[in-house]
Amino acid sequence: MQLTVNGETHDATGCAPSQTLLRFLRTRAGLCGTKEGCASGDCGACTVLLARQGEVPRSVNSCITLLGSVAGERVITVEGLAGSDGPGRHPVQAAMVDCHGSQCGFCTPGFVMSLAGLYAEGGRGDDAIRGAIAGNLCRCTGYRPILEAGRRMYGYPPAPVVPESGAPAGEVNHGEALPAGYYRPRDEAALQAALREHPDAWLVAGGTDAVLEITQQYAAPDPVVDITAVAELCAVDDANDALRIGAAVPYSMLERLFETESPPLVAMLERLGSRQIRNRGTLGGNLAGGSPIADMPPVLLAWDATVEIAGADGRRRDVAVDGFHRGYRETVLEAGEYVAAVRIPRASLTRPHRIFKLSKRFEDDISTVLLALSLDLAGDRVGEVRVAFGGMAATPVRASAVEGVLTAGTLDDRTIERACTAAAEAFTPIDDVRASAAYRRAMAAALLRRALRELREGRDLGIDAVEPLHA
Numbered sequence: 001m002q003l004t005v006n007g008e009t010h011d012a013t014g015c016a017p018s019q020t021l022l023r024f025l026r027t028r029a030g031l032c033g034t035k036e037g038c039a040s041g042d043c044g045a046c047t048v049l050l051a052r053q054g055e056v057p058r059s060v061n062s063c064i065t066l067l068g069s070v071a072g073e074r075v076i077t078v079e080g081l082a083g084s085d086g087p088g089r090h091p092v093q094a095a096m097v098d099c100h101g102s103q104c105g106f107c108t109p110g111f112v113m114s115l116a117g118l119y120a121e122g123g124r125g126d127d128a129i130r131g132a133i134a135g136n137l138c139r140c141t142g143y144r145p146i147l148e149a150g151r152r153m154y155g156y157p158p159a160p161v162v163p164e165s166g167a168p169a170g171e172v173n174h175g176e177a178l179p180a181g182y183y184r185p186r187d188e189a190a191l192q193a194a195l196r197e198h199p200d201a202w203l204v205a206g207g208t209d210a211v212l213e214i215t216q217q218y219a220a221p222d223p224v225v226d227i228t229a230v231a232e233l234c235a236v237d238d239a240n241d242a243l244r245i246g247a248a249v250p251y252s253m254l255e256r257l258f259e260t261e262s263p264p265l266v267a268m269l270e271r272l273g274s275r276q277i278r279n280r281g282t283l284g285g286n287l288a289g290g291s292p293i294a295d296m297p298p299v300l301l302a303w304d305a306t307v308e309i310a311g312a313d314g315r316r317r318d319v320a321v322d323g324f325h326r327g328y329r330e331t332v333l334e335a336g337e338y339v340a341a342v343r344i345p346r347a348s349l350t351r352p353h354r355i356f357k358l359s360k361r362f363e364d365d366i367s368t369v370l371l372a373l374s375l376d377l378a379g380d381r382v383g384e385v386r387v388a389f390g391g392m393a394a395t396p397v398r399a400s401a402v403e404g405v406l407t408a409g410t411l412d413d414r415t416i417e418r419a420c421t422a423a424a425e426a427f428t429p430i431d432d433v434r435a436s437a438a439y440r441r442a443m444a445a446a447l448l449r450r451a452l453r454e455l456r457e458g459r460d461l462g463i464d465a466v467e468p469l470h471a
């Protein structure tokens with residue numbers, strides 16, 4: 001296998017299917033500018049850019065990106081940025097120096113690459129800068145000078161981000177040039193054939209959950225079947241009655257897809273992981289991982305979505321998201337089955353809805369409690385209503401007791417308080433380092449109160465509307 005980094009071809013022969021891109025860069029390509037901090041996607045020190053032909057480069061965590069999944073793409077590391085501006089520095093690097101954005105320097109290549117990703121897409125403004133670096137930690141400089149560098153980077157002579165010379169055609173590499181034991185099929189027929197041939201294969205999509213088993217628990221899966229190049233799984237089909245989203249569609253694409261359809265979802269997605277995680281993590285991986293605090297399942301529950309499941313033998317079946325989770329990290333997927341797509345009925349998407357995520361940190365943190373609510377109102381009469389929570393039980397769940405209180409009633413203060421009481425009493429969540437059970441219950445009620453009031457009043461009430469306890 002060969003890999004193109006900063007326009008130069010590197011030999012990757014003999015790499016294991018579990019090899020990460022970061023390990024390859026540092027130990028085989030001799031490119032040690034990219035750092036390893038946490039090896040779990042949390043610190044951003046390992047950030048590099050990936051680009052296919054004609055695409056804007058996107059930032060990813062190379063520590064949890066498998067080498068085989070980037071074959072055929074251009075990899076740009078911090079060493080490549082300097083070269084892209086001839087003898088000078090890339091504007092991001094110049095701005096970081098001039099703004100004193102670095103002290104010990106360990107985090108600096110990661111910040112530079114995240115800002116270079118923003119620069120490549122032309123993103124401007126404080127929100128965009130914060131969004132680009134939310135997945136990067138700095139222990140000594142502090143963020144103010146780094147934010148300032150983000151503001152000033154456009155004031156330098158422009159530089160191309162992607163090295164122009166030696167870049168490959170950028171075709172996704174599907175076959176023989178991958179590490180031995182690494183399969184990256186291009187369509188569902190080939191995926192099913194790979195799964196039949198290798199029934200014990202390790203299935204991976206973006207790898208933002210799965211690759212942690214390699215970096216934290218030293219798993220060495222072999223063979224690996226990577227679904228991120230399967231055309232059908234990467235497709236979005238906007239039919240009349242439903243929006244069908246392929247399982248391998250990453251969050252960054254969902255952000256664009258739902259820009260007008262669901263501002264509440266886009267606002268939540270901005271807080272799902274970091275830019276690097278959203279550039280890799282997929283909808284199918286979020287569902288199939290089976291986590292009770294995964295952020296998408298409650299939203300899909302509130303939208304009555306259906307999971308399309310396919311098997312190695314070609315058989316297909318549909319399962320409502322409501323019946324997809326069996327227990328803690330357990331789903332209805334049988335051996336050889338995978339999530340092919342998710343279908344969201346158009347009618348659900350047009351229902352007014354709210355999605356509130358509560359976490360200890362605003363950015364790049366997993367949920368303590370997540371509420372997704374969708375509700376039809378005719379005057380103050382409630383019609384169809386769905387209420388779903390993450391973080392309140394062993395699986396993402398619908399709150400049928402709350403739905404019962406609201407259905408066919410009047411959305412007055414009394415009903416809202418009854419619904420909030422039902423939300424607080426319906427579940428027995430766990431106590432853990434993230435939150436006590438009592439806090440989760442209080443917050444479930446508080447988030448629900450804000451969502452119901454907002455939908456009744458037809459406006460955003462802001463975070464002040466989250467009163468901790470009902471009267």
Ligand SMILES: Cc1cc2nc3c(=O)[nH]c(=O)nc-3n(C[C@H](O)[C@H](O)[C@H](O)COP(=O)(O)OP(=O)(O)OC[C@H]3O[C@@H](n4cnc5c(N)ncnc54)[C@H](O)[C@@H]3O)c2cc1C
Nearest residue numbers: 041205206207208209210273281282284285286288295339
């Ligand atoms: C730093 C960090 C922050 C994160 N923040 C959040 C967050 O805020 N909210 C959140 O919900 N999650 C978060 N995650 C978890 C993770 O990013 C998401 O769950 C993501 O959607 C997983 O998708 P993936 O494509 O990376 O899955 P992978 O890691 O590739 O796979 C996860 C699991 O699902 C299986 N799988 C993947 N796709 C399929 C499929 N189509 N069919 C069957 N099985 C499949 C894999 O075999 C594996 O067992 C975070 C992770 C990290 C590292």
Ligand code: FES
Nearest residue numbers: 037038039044063
């Ligand atoms: S090393 Fe920390 S995110 Fe990769």
Ligand code: FES
Nearest residue numbers: 103104105138139
């Ligand atoms: S400069 Fe030291 S960690 Fe950021």
